[in-house]
Amino acid sequence: MPDHLSATFAALADPTRRAILARLALGETSVTELAEPFEMSMPAISKHLKVLEHAGLISRGREAQWRPCRLEAAPLKDIAGWVDYYRRFWEESFDRLDDYLRKLQATAPKPQEKKNARKHR
């Protein structure tokens, strides 16, 4: 995985892993307890944890024979930062050209002209 944002997104792309994070939001816990809600073998959970750890989303301690997992939210902050850049696109501000065009399109159903929208970079 090249960059750390990709690793984080990839880790979050699995519902089991997101459920694990949701559980850890309630507090640190063991692998066995994390595994319990899932119809899945322990090694499968272990692998999911490894993916989460690799992405920096959890850390693992050691306490006797348990390896308690803890949520680490720093990568989530990066995700929030990344996605926030796009906020304006879902908050429907009508001051951008794009939205202007979108509005035009909504009101004038059949634009005949081939508007040369291609720009040079």
Next chain:
Amino acid sequence: MPDHLSATFAALADPTRRAILARLALGETSVTELAEPFEMSMPAISKHLKVLEHAGLISRGREAQWRPCRLEAAPLKDIAGWVDYYRRFWEESFDRLDDYLRKLQATAPKPQEKKNARKHR
């Protein structure tokens, strides 16, 4: 892909696809122009676009022989909503048990324990 959040996260887990979205944030454009910055064949880009479209992150029109792509931000709003739940974990509020313990651990037991020097933003 089961749920739509997973599909969105998976789509965002690739740097090429994120770059495509970044380009589309500047405005609607053609597949060829989207492909240009990448050392990658057109079919490869076409597949990336299909992934993005499947996740609802872009929509495609038709204008003569071009299929202009447009950013669709609704799924990003869902991502923002999901990640926002975890905001308290990176904003270091010290009113939770977890953070209390974390603080104890940082100050008390072992002098050469790693300092846990996370910064506020």
Next chain:
DNA sequence: GAGTTAATTAACTAATTAGTTAAATAAACG
């Protein structure tokens, strides 16, 4: 030391992903 509990590693398989090149489709152009 033997057994129990917690978790990981090894070895394997099936499915998915990300890329390739070559062929096909679709619309515009002369």
Next chain:
DNA sequence: CGTTTATTTAACTAATTAGTTAATTAACTC
């Protein structure tokens, strides 16, 4: 019509992923 331009589909390959069962490591308990 045949050609050009834009894009997709087909067919293939290599790498990665998500899961399995069996074996292993590690620490505690008797």
